[in-house]
Amino acid sequence: MTVDVGLTVNGAHHDVKIDPRTTLLDLLREHLGLTGTKKGCDHGQCGACTVLVDGVRKNACMNLAASCGDREIVTIEGLGTEQALHPLQAAFVKHDGFQCGYCTPGQICSAAGMLAELKRGLASAVTADLRAPVMELTENEVRERMSGNICRCAAYPNIVAAILEAAGKA
Amino acid sequence: MRAFSYERPMDMAAALAAIGKPGAKFLAGGTNLLDLMKVEAETPQHLVDVSRLPLTEIVEENGGLRISAMVSNTDLAADARVRERYPMLSRAVLNGASGQLRNQATTGGNLLQRTRCYYFYDSSSPCNKRVPGSGCSALQGFNRIHAILGASDACIAVHPSDMAVALAALDAEVEVRSAKGKRRIKITDFHRLPEATPQKETNLNNGELITAVILPPPPAGRQVYRKVRDRASYDFALVSVAALVDLEGERIRSARIALGGVAHKPWRALDAERGLVGATLSDDAFAAAGEAAVKGAQGRGHNDFKIMLAARTVARALTEAAQQRKA
Numbered sequence: 001m002t003v004d005v006g007l008t009v010n011g012a013h014h015d016v017k018i019d020p021r022t023t024l025l026d027l028l029r030e031h032l033g034l035t036g037t038k039k040g041c042d043h044g045q046c047g048a049c050t051v052l053v054d055g056v057r058k059n060a061c062m063n064l065a066a067s068c069g070d071r072e073i074v075t076i077e078g079l080g081t082e083q084a085l086h087p088l089q090a091a092f093v094k095h096d097g098f099q100c101g102y103c104t105p106g107q108i109c110s111a112a113g114m115l116a117e118l119k120r121g122l123a124s125a126v127t128a129d130l131r132a133p134v135m136e137l138t139e140n141e142v143r144e145r146m147s148g149n150i151c152r153c154a155a156y157p158n159i160v161a162a163i164l165e166a167a168g169k170a
Numbered sequence: 171m172r173a174f175s176y177e178r179p180m181d182m183a184a185a186l187a188a189i190g191k192p193g194a195k196f197l198a199g200g201t202n203l204l205d206l207m208k209v210e211a212e213t214p215q216h217l218v219d220v221s222r223l224p225l226t227e228i229v230e231e232n233g234g235l236r237i238s239a240m241v242s243n244t245d246l247a248a249d250a251r252v253r254e255r256y257p258m259l260s261r262a263v264l265n266g267a268s269g270q271l272r273n274q275a276t277t278g279g280n281l282l283q284r285t286r287c288y289y290f291y292d293s294s295s296p297c298n299k300r301v302p303g304s305g306c307s308a309l310q311g312f313n314r315i316h317a318i319l320g321a322s323d324a325c326i327a328v329h330p331s332d333m334a335v336a337l338a339a340l341d342a343e344v345e346v347r348s349a350k351g352k353r354r355i356k357i358t359d360f361h362r363l364p365e366a367t368p369q370k371e372t373n374l375n376n377g378e379l380i381t382a383v384i385l386p387p388p389p390a391g392r393q394v395y396r397k398v399r400d401r402a403s404y405d406f407a408l409v410s411v412a413a414l415v416d417l418e419g420e421r422i423r424s425a426r427i428a429l430g431g432v433a434h435k436p437w438r439a440l441d442a443e444r445g446l447v448g449a450t451l452s453d454d455a456f457a458a459a460g461e462a463a464v465k466g467a468q469g470r471g472h473n474d475f476k477i478m479l480a481a482r483t484v485a486r487a488l489t490e491a492a493q494q495r496k497a
Contacts, residue, residue: 001173003176020173020175020176021171021173042208043205044201044205044268044271050270057270057273058270058274059201059270059274062270062271062274063204064217066176067178067197067200067219067221069178113269113273114269117244117269120248122244122247123247123248125261125265125403130260131253131254143403144402144403147268147402147404148268148270148271149268
């Protein structure tokens with residue numbers, strides 16, 4: 001059995017006919033050739049496959065592509081260009097927010113989604129007062145909000161520094 | 171992953187009809203179902219995707235809130251009314267999973283997530299929950315994360331939800347609907363203890379869909395959700411406690427205590443709550459409540475530490491709730 005799915009990826013519309021088992025992650029990598037999004041654990045635990053779905057960060061491995069019909073997906077390829085880096089990409093370069101780089105596309109897409117959540121006033125587990133508006137992004141808040149992205153090289157201090165810097169301009 | 175067919179009905183009636191197909195399962199956020207399908211611990215033949223049903227509102231109802239089943243964990247925790255009136259619920263949700271997963275996971279799906287017992291996930295191990303009658307590998311195996319209350323010789327798995335623990339303390343109800351009609355189930359009656367049938371985790375009947383979680387008016391008192399886990403973020407609870415203390419001066423008018431990470435269902439410690447009613451605020455009273463909450467607890471070896479941890483976490487959560495009032 002196959003299903004027909006139409007969705008937008010980085011501004012381009014795609015109509016595909018796929019096995020229902022295909023995850024969004026496999027659709028991106030294997031069918032559309034967008035290999036910037038990485039497969040780490042394939043179980044929603046590492047965050048390497050994080051993409052934006054209708055502007056919201058999600059694990060591409062935990063979505064069936066069939067469920068993503070009519071959605072707008074943004075991957076690392078759609079976030080910035082080599083000529084005009086996204087502020088998060090520029091900050092990751094400046095702060096050396098990676099070592100091997102495998103988790104980086106997921107880190108950057110996740111950080112973009114996280115900063116959008118902050119603009120919506122979302123609290124986190126370390127926010128002291130749930131009733132007060134969330135004011136500023138501290139190191140502690142970044143670490144909590146980014147805990148769904150694992151970096152096996154442990155570049156965390158630099159990742160946090162990059163995100164804090166980009167938070168002002170993203 | 172085993173092959174399956176897929177459909178996405180656009181209204182409730184079509185979804186409730188579609189679930190009658192052989193081997194059909196509802197798919198909402200899929201953060202657990204898809205995960206389990208990948209290891210073939212779940213093998214549905216047909217998926218009925220309900221993620222786009224118009225069940226995404228949180229509305230006022232009878233002084234409480236009606237949370238529709240497809241409200242994401244993120245949106246539930248972010249709701250200003252939940253943050254203001256049911257802070258233990260917002261806290262519990264924010265303490266579960268990761269930002270990405272909370273964006274995807276739904277309120278109904280959170281209740282239906284299955285245990286993270288390693289043997290349940292490992293298709294090469296016997297597991298009565300996955301293959302009834304095959305045995306429980308955790309009894310004699312690594313059981314550090316397993317149950318200390320209400321377990322059976324068939325299964326010592328725990329329910330992994332944080333959200334459900336707060337819902338248990340808040341006396342929430344679960345609204346379910348099938349082709350035959352709708353009904354409400356108290357949250358504490360929704361999940362089952364394993365007994366001899368650990369494969370049956372809830373009292374949901376075949377064909378029933380969770381449509382909403384109903385919160386009664388917020389109870390008087392201060393609320394706390396305290397979670398103890400192996401890492402500071404993004405981990406399941408070893409023990410968690412949703413606690414509420416209502417004080418009149420130094421006298422405890424009422425208290426509520428629910429525990430997570432200790433049983434096959436969110437565990438409401440009613441005896442411990444009753445023991446606090448009328449007591450004078452003191453460390454001893456809260457310590458006694460902690461002891462009462464784990465009365466009858468049984469360790470299985472690696473998880474023996476949870477008994478003391480649970481008692482102390484209850485006392486600590488109650489203390490924090492009482493202190494909030496003073497602050």
